[in-house]
Amino acid sequence: MxxxxxxxxxxxxxxxxxxxxxxxxxxxxxxxxxxxxxxxxxxxxxxxxxxxxxDRRKAPEDCKTCTALGRDDLVLHTGERLAVIRPGGTSLPFVANVVSRTHEVLDDLGDDGHVELGRLIGRTYAALRALDGVGNVHVNKWENGTGHLSVTLLARPLGVLQLRGSNLPVWADMLPATPPEELAARADVVRAALARSVVE
Ligand SMILES: [Zn+2]
Incomplete structure (x- = not known):
C-alpha cells in the first residue's frame, strides 16, 4: 500500500x-x-x-467541543446521545455543529446513534436553511483530530454565489467576523426551530 x-x-x-x-x-x-x-x-x-x-485526540478538558457543550449560549439542542452546538464566532451568517454529547468519535456510534445523527443533520440543515439571508447550507464531516464527533453545517449568504461549494470554508477564513449579536439572534431562531422539529 x-x-x-x-x-x-x-x-x-x-x-x-x-x-x-x-x-x-x-x-x-x-x-x-x-x-x-x-x-x-x-x-x-x-x-x-x-x-x-x-494519536491526535485531545483530552476532554482540552477539547473545544466539550467546552462548548458546557455553555448555554452555544448549545442549540440536546438529544439522546448527540447535541447541536455553534462555534463562538464565524464570518458566515451561521455555523452549527452536530456533535456527540460525550467525548467520542463517529466510529463509536452504533445504529441508534447513526439514526439520531441523520435526523439531527436533517433538522439542523432545515433550521439553518430557513434563516433569513441564507442561500444554501453545506454539510461536512472533517474529523478535526480532537477525538470528538462533529458534523459541521455552514450557511452561505444568500446571493453571494462566489462562496458556493467546497471552497466556502476557505472564503470564511478570510472574511470579517459576523457581529456576535447577529449570531446570537440567529441562534435563538435555530434553537426554537430544533425544539419544534422534535415535537412534530
Ligand atoms: Zn470533546
Missing amino acids: REFLTQAQAAADSTTGGDGGRLPLGGMVDWEVFPFEREGLRSRPLVDYAVPEP
Whole structure:
C-alpha cells in the first residue's frame, strides 16, 4: 500500500516545466468560486507517510467541543446521545455543529446513534436553511483530530454565489467576523426551530 505517494511524487517530478517536484495545480484553480488566482500559486511539497498515524485526540478538558457543550449560549439542542452546538464566532451568517454529547468519535456510534445523527443533520440543515439571508447550507464531516464527533453545517449568504461549494470554508477564513449579536439572534431562531422539529 505504499504506491500512493510513489505514484504521486513521480507525477510531480515528471510535470512539464516542473516546480521542484511539486504537484501541478489542478482544474479547481480555474473555478470561478476558487478564492485564489492561478498566478503565483504553487502546491506544497508532498510529505512522507506517517504510519502508524499518531494519536491526535485531545483530552476532554482540552477539547473545544466539550467546552462548548458546557455553555448555554452555544448549545442549540440536546438529544439522546448527540447535541447541536455553534462555534463562538464565524464570518458566515451561521455555523452549527452536530456533535456527540460525550467525548467520542463517529466510529463509536452504533445504529441508534447513526439514526439520531441523520435526523439531527436533517433538522439542523432545515433550521439553518430557513434563516433569513441564507442561500444554501453545506454539510461536512472533517474529523478535526480532537477525538470528538462533529458534523459541521455552514450557511452561505444568500446571493453571494462566489462562496458556493467546497471552497466556502476557505472564503470564511478570510472574511470579517459576523457581529456576535447577529449570531446570537440567529441562534435563538435555530434553537426554537430544533425544539419544534422534535415535537412534530
Ligand atoms: Zn470533546
